[in-house]
Amino acid sequence: MSRDLSKVRNIGISAHIDSGKTTLTERILFYTNRIHAIHEVRGKDGVGAKMDSMELEKERGITIQSAATYCTWKDIDINIIDTPGHVDFTVEVERALRVLDGAVLVLCSVGGVQSQSITVNRQMTRYNVPRIAFVNKCDRTGANPMKVTQQLRDKLDLNAHMLQMPIGLENDLVGMVDLVEMKAVYYEGDNGEKIRITDIPADMVDEAEEKRAALLEEVSMFSDDLMEALLEEGEIDTQLIYDAIRKGTLALEFTPVFMGSAYKNKGVQSLLDAVEKYLPCPTDVKNTALDLKNNEEEFQVTNNPADPLIMLAFKLEDGRYGQLTYIRTYQGELNKGDTVFNSRTGKKVKIGRLCRMHSDEMEEIEYCGSGDIVALFGVDCASGDTFTDDRISCSMDSMHIPEPVISLAVIPVDNKAQINMSKALNRFTKEDPTFKTFVDHETGETIISGMGELHLEVYIERMKREYKAEVTVGAPQVAYRETITQRADFDYTHKKQTGGSGQFGRVAGYLEPLEEGEYEFVDNIVGGAIPREFISSCDKGFQKSVEKGSLCGSAITGVRVVINDGAFHAVDSSDVAFQLASIGGFKQGYMKAGPVIMEPIMKVAVEGPSEFQGAVMGSLNQRRGMIIGTMEEGTYTVVEAEVPLSEMFGYSTVLRSLTQGKAEFTMEFATFKPVPKGVGEELIKKYQQEKDKSN
Amino acid sequence: MGNEALSAKNPLRALGLESDGTDERRSMGLVMARAGLGKTAILVQFALDCMLLGNKVLHVSIGESVDKTRSWYDDLLSCLTEGEKLKDIPAIMKNRMIMTFKESSFSNAMFEERLNDLVAQDIYVPDCLIIDGYDFEENDYAALAEFKKFMKSKGLKMVWFSAVSHREDTRKSAEGVPAPCHEVDDLFENVLLIKPTEDSITLDIIKCDSCGISPGTQLKLDPSTMLIQKV
Incomplete structure (x- = not known):
């Protein structure tokens, strides 16, 4: 059963926090008849927006997990992933972008391009995602979509042009002028569902014509036919304009800008039309997979339903219906009851149930084809796994996953909580690759680590709410690293003779800084000074050594260990003896190799009214921050700085009190630097002191 | 390569500037050219030279983003070091802060307020100041003279401005400083002019109190890197 893929759109909605993307998604679902009433994000009716299905999201008014949903606009099938705006959850955004073909970048018409819009835009560029922009909240005081379009050009370096002009702004916003069709569009009725198309108001005609001319000149760069038509100065076929805009958008060389107010039900339908007209269908996008039978050679997926099945699990969820695995199909077809293979584990999986998700409600389907985003039931896998049928063995290329930078101890209050906590952690680590957990062998405590304070806070809340796991939480700990700064030799003999068979091994060589990578072992032994069977024992010993450094007990990274000499005993040498000799050798060399402690440095962007710039910079300076720059735009300023993570705990409270709650900040990992x-x-x-205490 | 060694081999030495940082003279300089000829590249070379000598630079960019300004520094530093990694790069970059303004939102008064904030709170006390994109057509002699006084009061060792000249505006001062700076030229101790010729780009020294070479000297610029070409 094949279907017309040109009528499928897989889109993401990404933006800075509080730009109104959840409200926008809600309106899209309303206009596409997926829901029949509108609920506000922080509405008085207590229902909350449809896409914010997690209790916590409804409470905080932010979207934490990207809920996938499906809708139909005219004859187009649209799969939407609503993505979180806070930088702590960017892995969610990255995952969504990985499986999507196009995106809508939502911006606030007052705030414009904010720090998170910059991050999201960078991520979209990384995954070559064509995008259209929607300037939301045009009903707000101070709304200025023209300024926001200019910011898209200046700050995001996008070739952004308005395809609409607002008719009225702020409280007077009633509709838009469509600069392609040259018509006025009004959104009327209680929920803006009645669209009235008329001539452009007389007082706007001149400006609209001027803007249209500029737009046509720009998009004619993408179409020779349009350029010719313009030169002939006759009537221009609007289809030519649509085609040119689409071509520019798909090539990531043009960004159409739309505007409106989702909250006031203005402009959403036009945005949906734009999704259809300008964003790519699955066949417009080149996706590649790695051929596991052919040395991981990259090949392009075909989108052909007759070809072997390839699909990627990009999200796991443990909801009220059991475990849900969200997948994107890249080629082939999947029917209910089919058996597929997990490329990572090699395990066979039978697909019992197949669903289209509508936020937290579902619709059972019999099959899904290329380009679809659907959910599977009861499939045991990890996020990022590839599934195929038995005709092919491949893996979709890996996603960029950042290393966690912050950790804290979680202690369950009782036995029941311990069991529930284990279940929760097991689920979370599968769902989110940036969330990690392990048991500290010395303290016996369970440590969770992630991308920021809020990231971990949300998981602790989820543990309590969804898994009833009551836990107490330790103070956040920074993930320090140790490294070496110079080359140092070692020559260590491990000798033990206490009756019975003894232990003997001598290992010599040197340690040196490794510029890229965490650990490297080089075997330069010649003449059998260490027998071949014990070389791997040496490697094991060194690997054990780098797990915990002697300065502050953190992992050692960026070290190359080279062994070039040694000695053995025909009877007393063993695997353990060489492991211990290597550990001794490493200890000996390490202190001579100029070890230093490294700390995670975060790139922090604080955005707020210019009057607080001095106070903001002062607060960053006090936190050992290095101010990289300030960007002043009229009444608003962004201060960019690099600040050690250890100094950023509780900064949101400090910033709030310094700026009367008018500034906000985002933070992402930048690099490790010596403390x-x-x-x-x-x-x-x-x-x-801790070591002495435990001894 | 150490910072001093790098500073000593900086092509800017062709101007005869002191390389040991002992020059205590305080001066105000101007780099002029038509749009797109590389004024920022020359300003960044002066800034990098200051930074390598351990001075703190405040780079004010009017109409450009922080990222774009930063990339000028990265590119030129990599040209200076010929790709060799400098051990102290993070330390050098501590000597730089970038402040960007939109053309419409920059004013002398606002900048003075920002600089006062930085100095009073001891957040960043610059030794050198770069102002790229200053609007000389909008600011008269008195405003610039006042600005110079303010910068002197902040103890700045060196201030460099950039200014755009226009082909169609042929006005010039007696010393040969083109419009729009022809009426304020006496406020500047150093004025350099970037000029395209048929097959190269030159840096003309109109006046330079801090330089060891005489006015009228013409130096060649490498058009790909905008570094002064060694003779």
């Missing part, structure tokens, strides 16, 4: 001497000494001292 200043004083801080390093403090960390070493603390670690020694």
